[in-house]
Amino acid sequence: MQGSRWSRLLGRRLVQVGPVAILATFVVFALVQLIPGDLAIALAGEHTTEERIAEIRRIHGLDRPFLVQYGTWLWDAVRGDLSVSLLTGESVLTSIAQRLPNTLVVVGSALVISMLVGIPLGIAASIRPGSRLDGFVTVIASLGIALPGFWLAMILVATFAMTFQWFPASGSVALTEDWRASLRHAALPAMALAASGIAEVARQTRSALLEVLSSQYVRTLYAKGLPQRLVFWKHGLKNISVTLLTVFGLLVNRMLGATVVVEAVFAIPGMGSLIVNAATGKDFPVVQGVMLTMVAIVIVLNLLIDILYTALDPRVDRR
Amino acid sequence: MSAAIRALLRNPTAALSLAYLLLLLVMSVAAPWIAPHPPTMQNAGAVLAPPNSQYLLGTDDLGRDVFSRLVHGAPLTLSASFLAVTVACLIGLPLGLIAGFVGGWLDEALSRIIDTLLSFPAIVLAIGVTGALGIGLTNSMIAVGLVFSPTIARLVRGQTLIVRSELYVDAARSFGASDARLILRHVLPNAVQPVIVQVTLLLAAALLAEASLSFLGLGVQPPQPSWGAMLARAYHYMEIAPEQMYAPGIAILLTALAFNTLGEALRVALDPTLKHG
Numbered sequence: 001m002q003g004s005r006w007s008r009l010l011g012r013r014l015v016q017v018g019p020v021a022i023l024a025t026f027v028v029f030a031l032v033q034l035i036p037g038d039l040a041i042a043l044a045g046e047h048t049t050e051e052r053i054a055e056i057r058r059i060h061g062l063d064r065p066f067l068v069q070y071g072t073w074l075w076d077a078v079r080g081d082l083s084v085s086l087l088t089g090e091s092v093l094t095s096i097a098q099r100l101p102n103t104l105v106v107v108g109s110a111l112v113i114s115m116l117v118g119i120p121l122g123i124a125a126s127i128r129p130g131s132r133l134d135g136f137v138t139v140i141a142s143l144g145i146a147l148p149g150f151w152l153a154m155i156l157v158a159t160f161a162m163t164f165q166w167f168p169a170s171g172s173v174a175l176t177e178d179w180r181a182s183l184r185h186a187a188l189p190a191m192a193l194a195a196s197g198i199a200e201v202a203r204q205t206r207s208a209l210l211e212v213l214s215s216q217y218v219r220t221l222y223a224k225g226l227p228q229r230l231v232f233w234k235h236g237l238k239n240i241s242v243t244l245l246t247v248f249g250l251l252v253n254r255m256l257g258a259t260v261v262v263e264a265v266f267a268i269p270g271m272g273s274l275i276v277n278a279a280t281g282k283d284f285p286v287v288q289g290v291m292l293t294m295v296a297i298v299i300v301l302n303l304l305i306d307i308l309y310t311a312l313d314p315r316v317d318r319r
Numbered sequence: 320m321s322a323a324i325r326a327l328l329r330n331p332t333a334a335l336s337l338a339y340l341l342l343l344l345v346m347s348v349a350a351p352w353i354a355p356h357p358p359t360m361q362n363a364g365a366v367l368a369p370p371n372s373q374y375l376l377g378t379d380d381l382g383r384d385v386f387s388r389l390v391h392g393a394p395l396t397l398s399a400s401f402l403a404v405t406v407a408c409l410i411g412l413p414l415g416l417i418a419g420f421v422g423g424w425l426d427e428a429l430s431r432i433i434d435t436l437l438s439f440p441a442i443v444l445a446i447g448v449t450g451a452l453g454i455g456l457t458n459s460m461i462a463v464g465l466v467f468s469p470t471i472a473r474l475v476r477g478q479t480l481i482v483r484s485e486l487y488v489d490a491a492r493s494f495g496a497s498d499a500r501l502i503l504r505h506v507l508p509n510a511v512q513p514v515i516v517q518v519t520l521l522l523a524a525a526l527l528a529e530a531s532l533s534f535l536g537l538g539v540q541p542p543q544p545s546w547g548a549m550l551a552r553a554y555h556y557m558e559i560a561p562e563q564m565y566a567p568g569i570a571i572l573l574t575a576l577a578f579n580t581l582g583e584a585l586r587v588a589l590d591p592t593l594k595h596g
Contacts (some may be wrong), residue, residue: 022433034451146523146575148530151568154554158561257440261531265554275443276535279450290446291439298438 009310017303024295025077028288029070035284042282049211077292085278092289095274102172103263103270105182107255109190113196114251119244121198124203127232129210137202142219144199149258153192153265160188170267189266193258197251201244208243213234235313241312249305253298326588333584336577343574347394354387361544367560376566379549380556386546389566395545396402396574399460399538400525404462404518411471412514416502418472419479430476433469441466441524449537456529456545459538465530467521467546474517478510512589519582530571546571 035042042058056062060083061069076083082092125137161169167188174179212218213236221231256271265270271290278286328334346353355375362382370377376385418429436444441463448462482488488505496504532538533547534554541548546567553563 018429020435020438023431024438027435027439028447031447031451034448125453142576142579143572146527146572146579148527148550148568148575150531151550151564151571154550154557154564154568158557158564160560162558173356208432253438253440255440257442259444260440260446261534264535273444276537279446279537282450282452284450287447287450291443294443295439298440304437 009307010106013303013306017299019186021296021299024299025074025292026070028291028295029073031288031291032284033066043284045086045282082289082292085283085286087278087281087283087286092285095286096271096289096293097271099274101174101176102268103256103259103272105172105175105186106193106263106268106270107252107259109183109186110193110255110259111198111248111251113190113194114201115244115248118198118201119192119205121202123209123237125202125206126209126213134206137206140205141199143193144197147195149192149196150261150265152195153189155264156188156192157265172266172268172270185266185268189259189262189268192262192265193255196258197255200251200254201247204243204247205240208240209236212239243307245305245312249302252301256294256297323585323588327584330584330588332580333588336580336584337361339577340581341575343393343397343577345517346390347397350390350394351407354384356384356387358391358544359383360387362469367556367563369562377560377562379552379563380560380587385549385563385566388549389546389570392544392546392549392567392570395456395539395543396529396547396571399456399529399545400522401529402457403460403463403467403525407467407471407521408514408518410465410468412475415475416473416479416506416510420483420498420502420506426476429472432472432474436469437464437473439466442528445528445532446535446537447533454537454540455499456533456539456543459532460525460529463525463532466528467525470521471514474513475510478513480507482506482509488492497516516582516586516589519578519585523578523582526575526578547596 032039040053040060040062041048043056043060044053061072064072073083080093082096084091085095121137121140125134128134157169162165167183169188172185175182191252213232218231218235221235222228259270260272260275263270264276267273271294275287275290278290327337360383362378364382365374365378366382368374368378368382369381374384376389378386379388379567395428406414414429414433418426418433445459445462445466448465449459452462482505484507488501491501491505529538530550532549533545534551536551539545539548549567550564550571553560553567556563
């Protein structure tokens with residue numbers, strides 16, 4: 001019975017996610033339609049020949065109907081063929097496979113820091129709402145959300161890489177090669193990304209905890225004579241796990257975006273530099289490949305989070 | 320509404336934010352008279368100079384006055400943010416209204432499109448669209464507006480759904496009011512307040528997006544002085560003149576903070592159920 005419940009749940013979620021996933025691929029593909037003028041000429045670049053334009057038209061199937069082009073592109077993408085870079089001729093999938101780990105180390109570290117710092121801050125603030133500590137956390141949260149991550153990154157480089165030389169100022173090392181060096185390289189960019197993450201986690205933890213603690217059933221627990229500490233740690237925290245999952249999903253999406261700019265500050269060869277250089281150089285297969293990878297990560301993670309919701313709170317299932 | 324404004328002004332941080340933003344607006348309009356030097360005037364004799372009596376905040380790598388560029392950057396940065404949020408409203412408002420008001424399969428379809436666009440990391444989608452439209456401030460801000468539009472659409476859709484089921488809308492309909500009249504007279508006015516709050520918060524997000532895109536070289540093109548572009552130049556001279564990054568960074572931080580604070584305060588001031596919370 002348990003098995004069928006989970007497979008039914010997964011099936012239902014897939015039905016919901018399916019259309020979004022397909023639409024997302026369509027958005028990525030249709031992006032090149034925004035290019036003004038003849039696509040083949042735009043893709044061929046500035047110094048080009050008639051033959052090159054004709055070749056591009058043929059390679060990319062630009063002479064065929066739009067939906068046929070989309071279908072072909074999608075079928076190739078599903079099989080792992082993301083075409084080749086217009087600038088370097090390198091396989092897009094290979095470039096992404098080389099760079100994605102560098103980005104994931106930074107974003108992963110930033111997520112861990114955000115949760116580890118943000119949750120305690122939110123808890124501390126909610127113990128006594130309106131206290132000086134609560135006010136301090138609110139100020140930190142407001143600053144963290146308004147702070148441009150890449151500017152914080154520059155300050156961190158100037159302070160901790162140039163002045164004190166505690167951390168490397170640029171580059172990255174693969175996790176599999178030397179995990180200590182890898183984390184040392186990821187430390188500053190992760191901190192720059194984590195500022196807004198900490199702010200968001202602290203804010204949401206605080207408001208979710210305050211809401212739970214002011215609810216009817218918590219009042220009943222107090223009335224039954226349960227000690228405040230037990231109510232807070234057992235019932236309060238258990239009930240904010242769903243909120244934390246939601247925030248986590250939101251942060252993954254935001255940080256995958258923010259890392260693009262932060263990576264530029266640290267010259268990290270990640271997804272960020274890949275898409276920025278490609279967008280500047282009108283290398284659209286690469287732009288599309290990066291977008292597709294990032295949106296796929298977000299959609300798959302949100303699917304997992306949705307399933308976890310049900311594990312944490314069976315009531316979600318009955319929606 | 321006037322009660323809401325009074326409530327807003329009684330909140331000291333909101334009043335301060337509003338005062339700061341008004342000052343910034345005045346500075347933007349009066350930039351040519353406030354800035355002591357033209358923003359693109361180069362002084363080869365004073366490159367990367369520290370702050371002094373002639374150059375209040377020093378000079379950049381081309382010997383241009385940082386303070387003057389900061390002042391001239393204000394209208395550019397602000398108008399870019401306003402452009403992005405305007406585009407977001409122009410796309411998001413009608414889509415949200417239609418989805419919420421018409422309902423049915425159209426709502427289903429539009430909602431899935433909104434979900435899809437929100438699945439993309441905002442900056443990544445904006446970079447993709449900017450790359451397609453062509454690099455530059457206007458295109459990059461249209462891209463940011465496009466990326467922000469589902470947020471507005473989702474909000475307006477929700478508001479429309481609430482208002483549509485109200486008794487007085489039913490009453491108006493039974494008196495023969497047309498859909499257009501229902502939308503203009505009843506749905507839209509009720510959706511305005513949450514949209515104002517969201518627009519204020521989005522202005523902060525647009526400001527940060529402009530700074531990011533200009534920093535990456537996809538937004539403002541030299542020699543125009545947006546704050547993000549100033550940070551990009553400061554980045555290249557970070558080892559020689561790290562102090563270059565502070566003025567534009569603080570300007571971005573304060574302005575984003577002011578929009579966010581004002582937005583949150585507006586939310587409280589406009590929501591009667593939150594007023595004493």
